[in-house]
Amino acid sequence: METRFRTLKDIPLEEELVPGTMICAGCGGALLVRIFEKVLGSNVITVNAAGCMTMLSVFPFTPFKSSWFYVAMASAPAAAQGVRDALDILIKKNKIDSKDNLKVLVLTGDGAASGIGLQSTSAAIQRGLDFYYLVYDNEAFSNTGFQASESSPFASATKTTSPTETHEGVMSQKKDLFEIWRAHKPPYVATISPAFIKDMMQKIERSSQFKGPKLFIANSPCPPGWGIESDQVIRVANLAVETGIWPLKEAINGEVRHTWMQKRRPVEEYLKTQERFEHLFKPTRNDEIINQLQKRVDDYWSSVKK
Ligand code: SF4
Known part of the structure; x- marks a missing residue:
């Protein structure tokens, strides 16, 4: 497909x-x-599950030029269904023009996407709801103080998993949302990164040719939660991709394609940039855990090559 984002x-x-x-x-x-909304354009109704992005619109102010609808964490896809149905009814009644191409976007954090709202998302995908679903994956419940979510990575420190003498932070593995969604067989699923904007714009553009669920998981560095400076966000997001921790990929009708496959850097280059992994290096280096993290990434990419 020809792209307008070169x-x-x-x-x-x-x-x-x-x-x-x-x-x-x-x-x-x-x-x-911000970029996602630019690519979708002005005819978007954003359904925002409670989370960090709730702070975008604080009554009576809103930074959105288009409509914004705030709902509870678990129910954003159900609310999106209601909005889509209402739009379709108004089109049928000739009250709005189908040429306006009004789109519905669910905006949610990983806490809702991976846990609290997964059931309603699963149901919406199964119903074939025509919507965009964007997860800003900051890998914790950042809005309430950075408690662990089902998307928090192994060995990371969060407010609820402070490293102790007996464990090294989060001891479970991050949920594989990409594969959970792919198993539902939607037309489009992708991972994106704020450090790879062209890749992201092209993916949004490709997805827009499909009617049905279009799902995006976005690596979203969080300065206060990850323990990084605000001006390091793009560098950290870049390292997440270049170390192979955050594979950039898409699945069109189930078929997976990686959009970044270059020589990888060691995982510890990424870990060292963030306070949430500092306990793996100070006061003593924990080679056992660092090697486990590296091996998991290596195993993933070996399976990709096969
Ligand atoms: S930086 Fe973190 S805590 Fe702040 S709004 Fe973004 S995700 Fe939430």
Whole structure:
């Protein structure tokens, strides 16, 4: 498919999300949402599950040029169904023009996507709901103080998994949301990164040719939760991809294709950038856990090559 996004100069100039919100400086998730909304354009109804991005719109103010609908964590896909149905009824009654191509976007954090809202998301995918679903994956419940979520990575420190003498932070593995969604057989699933904007814009563009669920999981560095400076967000997001921890990929009608496959850097280059992994290096280096993390990434990429 021909793309209109060949370079970063092709980022649409029109802003759909204007500045002046209560989101933390440097938030990787907010950056992604801004670009995502630019690519989708002005005819979008955003259904926001409770989470960090709730802070974008604080009554009576909103930075969105288009409509924004705030709902509880578990029910965003159900609310999106209601919005889509209402739009389709209005089109049938000739009250709005189908040429306006009004789109429905669910915006959610990983806590809702991987856990609290997974049931309603699963049901919406099965019903074939025509919507975009964007997860800003900051790998914890950041909005409430960075408690562990089902998306928190192994061995990371969170508010509820402080490393102790007997364990090294989160002891479970991050849920594989990409594969959970792919098993539902939606037309489109992808991972994206704020450090790979062209890749992201092209994926949104490719997905838009499909009617049905279009799902995006976005690596979203969180300065206060991950223990990084605001000006390091893109560097950390870049390392997540270049170490192979965050594979950039898409599945079109179930068929997986990786969109970044270059020589990988060692995983510890990524880990060392963040306070949430500091206990793996100080006061003494924990080679056992670092090697486990490296091996898991190596095993993933070996399976890709096969
Ligand atoms: S806590 Fe983290 S994810 Fe939430 S708004 Fe701040 S930087 Fe973004």
